[in-house]
Amino acid sequence: MGIGVDVHAFDSSRPLWLAGLFWPDAIGLSGHSDADVAAHAICDALLGAAGLGDLGSVFGTEDPKYSAASGVTLLSEVAGLVRKSGFVIGNASVQIIGNQPRVSSRRQEAQDVLSAAIGAPVHVSGTTTDGLGLTGRGEGLAAMAIATVSSSDNEI
Numbered sequence: 471m472g473i474g475v476d477v478h479a480f481d482s483s484r485p486l487w488l489a490g491l492f493w494p495d496a497i498g499l500s501g502h503s504d505a506d507v508a509a510h511a512i513c514d515a516l517l518g519a520a521g522l523g524d525l526g527s528v529f530g531t532e533d534p535k536y537s538a539a540s541g542v543t544l545l546s547e548v549a550g551l552v553r554k555s556g557f558v559i560g561n562a563s564v565q566i567i568g569n570q571p572r573v574s575s576r577r578q579e580a581q582d583v584l585s586a587a588i589g590a591p592v593h594v595s596g597t598t599t600d601g602l603g604l605t606g607r608g609e610g611l612a613a614m615a616i617a618t619v620s621s622s623d624n625e626i
Contacts, residue, residue: 472617474514475526477502478505479610488543489566489573489580489594490587490615496571499611502531507613509541510566512584512592513548515562520552545587552619559590560618566596568611 484498489508499505513525522528528551529536529544536544552559564584566573573580573596584592599606 471531472515472518472520474511474516474518474525474615474617475612476507476510476514477610477612478507479604480608481505483522486571487541488571489564489576490545490583491576491580493571493576503529503536503539503544504541506541506617507611508566508580508594509545509584509587511613511615512562512564512588512617513541513545515564516548516552516559516588516616516619519617519619520555520557521561522551522555526613542583542587545584549588549590553622556622558622559588559621560620561593562588562615562617563593563595564613564615566594566611566613567599568596568605569598569608 478499479496480502481500482497486493486496486498486503487506494608511624577594580594
């Protein structure tokens with residue numbers, strides 16, 4: 471099992487990509503890539519479960535190749551690295567933390583996109599912090615994820 475956490479501040483000059491989806495009526499997030507906190511948290515959970523480091527050590531912000539990269543692209547690449555290292559991905563769950571947007575309105579769509587990216591089931595949920603912390607003050611979004619992998623010669 472692995473756990474991943476990602477946090478990005480809002481940036482009104484950027485579009486919002488969250489859980490692999492474009493949210494046209496929402497404020498974007500600041501970051502080197504598309505700043506998709508849900509996809510990034512799942513990446514870290516998968517990398518951690520497989521003992522392969524973290525998103526920064528695998529992709530890094532110094533590589534211009536990943537400037538504005540899609541979180542789904544990074545997620546697909548991470549899933550490939552996990553499999554190449556001899557693991558089978560069991561599933562993942564990600565919880566998006568923030569006031570807006572309301573992920574429940576597009577939950578199934580997000581689950582479909584993220585599941586396709588890793589080739590295994592992904593559950594998406596959302597919550598708020600009841601006004602507490604950076605997400606409660608509306609300064610940004612956070613996500614926490616967990617993922618399971620097993621050795622490719624073992625069943626999950």
